[in-house]
Amino acid sequence: GGEMDRIKNPPIEEFVHSVLPEFLGIDQVRVTHGAREGMYAAMNALCRPGQTLVVDGNAHYTTILAAERCGLFIEYVPASPGPDYRVDPDGFCQAISRLREAGETPAMVCLTYPDGNYGNLVDARAVSRICDQEDLPFMLNGAYSVGRMPIKASEMGADIIVGSGHKSMASSGPIGILGASEEYASSIFRKSALKKNKEVELLGCTVRGAGMLTMMASFAHVAERTGHYDQEVENARWFSSRLGEMGIIQQGDRPHNHDLMFFKSDLLYEISMKAKKGRYFLYRDLKQRGVCGIKAGLTRQFKLSTYLLTRDELSAAADAFQEIIDSYA
Amino acid sequence: GGEMDRIKNPPIEEFVHSVLPEFLGIDQVRVTHGAREGMYAAMNALCRPGQTLVVDGNAHYTTILAAERCGLFIEYVPASPGPDYRVDPDGFCQAISRLREAGETPAMVCLTYPDGNYGNLVDARAVSRICDQEDLPFMLNGAYSVGRMPIKASEMGADIIVGSGHKSMASSGPIGILGASEEYASSIFRKSALKKNKEVELLGCTVRGAGMLTMMASFAHVAERTGHYDQEVENARWFSSRLGEMGIIQQGDRPHNHDLMFFKSDLLYEISMKAKKGRYFLYRDLKQRGVCGIKAGLTRQFKLSTYLLTRDELSAAADAFQEIIDSYA
Structure with missing residues (x-):
């Protein structure tokens, strides 16, 4: 069977398997229908119904819907009252402790970086350290950062990162990108047991056509502007x-x-x-x-x-x- | 929160909630990222992991991937050997019996109408009667029929129907449509318990932009040609x-x-x-x-x-x- 991300002309393979991983500072990248679909794919692959997603209180509604679609509970790390609406990295530690004490199972941590209301940037590196200690996958929702500002998952300690093509990468939507470290990529991008070379979580193939080509056409400009x-x-x-x-x-x-x-x-x-x-x-x-x-x-x-x-x-x-x-x- | 399918200018609301339901002969329709994403949404809403999808042996690989992503088993209704590659409607009855005898739980029946290899059209009405007797939801994969030939879910007895915008509706892909009868629409298009007016299975909003507008722009031509x-x-x-x-x-x-x-x-x-x-x-x-x-x-x-x-x-x-x-x- 065909694999869209292996097409060489136009150079989709190079873009997906070399250019984007380097741009995001992460091992594996796939193109998705949008940031929300990327978050859902990661949660669906890595979490089980009844487990809990730990998420910042400023999260976009789509993070919550993705978790709900997976049958996950939500544990918020509340933002401070206005005018700061600040999310403290230590809040993630407390949220995870609350869950464990209550006998719940945190399955993933998601940080909106920045959030779409206040444009606040939480210290992702600090959240990453907490996730490492707790042995939880750390996902960064970069819908408003990937393509706007320099952002490397490796430097932030993110295991998973999503970006939005139509929001921040000058692409004809809906389109997004989903990156994962090798540790989690093998689950998120697992191949079908039934259909050769098809990745289950992407239903074999996601974005084709205008979205893909505009993302590739815009990429040089997008990468440059982040500088x-x-x-x-x-x-x-x-x-x-x-x-x-x-x-x-x-x-x-x-x-x-x-x-x-x-x-x-x-x-x-x-x-x-x-x-x-x-x-x-x-x-x-x-x-x-x-x-x-x-x-x-x-x-x-x-x-x-x-x-x-x-x-x-x-x-x-x-x-x-x-x-x-x-x-x- | 906003609901894309309620936008009045351009007339997306009328298109999604009136034009498409009439065109497909079904109660509720939503626009999806493609036929495969529509099938997955229906399975994810109506089936539970460990249950079984009953499907024709000529099914497109995406039906199988959607089921696999949901954690479903597959029970095929085999096609006859060549040159006919024919799927007998009675085969669905036998497949369901096999499952029940083995203590498995059939959760949905999917018929590819027509299949994408031979262009064979199975008697959907006959399959529908079997599904009614067995009290199973009946999904029609109309990726190669919706937009090409006259097809009304009501006349075929289909509870769920998917179509492909880029394959058969002259639309800039990826885009598809997902229709459901009221009986199943309330599950498939259920609203979030957490985010007002957002439909969980669609992650709040699916196709925007070029896909949506080209589907609407092409629709009059597409509807006419089916005549x-x-x-x-x-x-x-x-x-x-x-x-x-x-x-x-x-x-x-x-x-x-x-x-x-x-x-x-x-x-x-x-x-x-x-x-x-x-x-x-x-x-x-x-x-x-x-x-x-x-x-x-x-x-x-x-x-x-x-x-x-x-x-x-x-x-x-x-x-x-x-x-x-x-x-x-």
Whole structure:
């Protein structure tokens, strides 16, 4: 039978078996339908129904659904209250202890790196050490990091890593990647006992066509841009500071370490109470000034990303916020 | 949380919740990453590890992988020896009896309609009656029928049906559809206990982007073409007869009822033993005459499809075979 990841023209084999493993710093990589499908495949291969997934309190909903689909229980490592919403690596140690004391079986640890709300980056290396001590597989959900920032599973101590092609790798979705160390790859990418050369957890073959080809076509650009991540962080911090001066307060890690940021603003909320069209004023007024990216209807709290915007563009966006606030003063 | 299948602009909600259910003759439909992912979702929702899937001996390998991923055993209903490779509906009854006598638990019946090798169409209605008597869910793998021929799950008595967007619905893959009757839809499309409005088996959301939009854009054409299926069958039979006159013998159902056909030919095999480039002669010589579709290197047996080719085009293709045979005489 055919194996898509062994196709040499176009060079899918080299991309999947050489380029991506090096990029992610991990032994084995496969292309999946998305980060969620990658997480599910890893859980389905490594965990049994009735066991428990230990996960950060800021996890994306798809991590929870993947665990639920596997019949796993969830043990959260809660985030601190706002404005930090911080997840302490030691919390993973405590969560695992709680489970063991209660007679439950932790089967895997998953860290969202960063989470999709606050863009917070937890010390993955510290979580990894805990997983090593507890002999648990450590999975990193890199949907918002793989393809945006330099990230090597080997350096973070991650056994499994997933990325999102459509979120952070400039690919036509749905598509994602799933990497695993040899220790776990033999389970996750196990071959069928019944159909030659077909990997069970991938149902033989996952993404073909547009998703695969756009990921390959974008890859050189994607890999290159991760080298400028320092500038992205600097820009994010600068933008956070500009909005802060207007009373629009960034939540999560401060100083921030990612382009994805969450803001709260009582001021914009108060304006929404009296503005024409109410809470849609912010979306409308920003759009009039050529700024988009904030979900329509949100004013009191919203997230945005500064990724790949120049300082001039960010300055214009910040000016737009200031103008809007002034216009309702 | 958002539900992709409830988006009104573009009209995804109407397409998924009204157009597709009517097209398939089934209560509920969702878009999946492909037919295999649809089969897996149904098995994962309705079967438990250690139970058994009863499946026709001509099943696509993905049916077997989906069952294996669920931890199911496989009980085949064997196909008859060639040239018919026929699956008898009564074989399903016997397979279920064998399992029950052995203390095994049949959990689902899957029929490949048609199979992807011979294009054979089993009497699905008869299999459905057996499933009703045995109180087992009946799944139809319509990867090669949904979008090509008129097919209504209600008329076939199927409880679950899957189709393939990239194989038979003129869509940019990977994409498929999964339909279920209310009786089983409540399990297969069950909502998360943890994340509001998210369907567990679909991990909240499956295909977005190009796949979804191309399926919708192609749908009117796809639905229309299924109305001309009689002509497709007539063309397939005519082509089978032309090749038969040359000693290239169609296997499977005769007269045939599908555009997908499997041929055997000792004559072409004998030519391959002496032709330049050996077994690649057929691919090369057909290509020189503007005919493609047969896998390079095959001569003794190969499959092809006559779908959507005109009688003139099929006549030219048959002439090409005759010319090639004559050229080696």
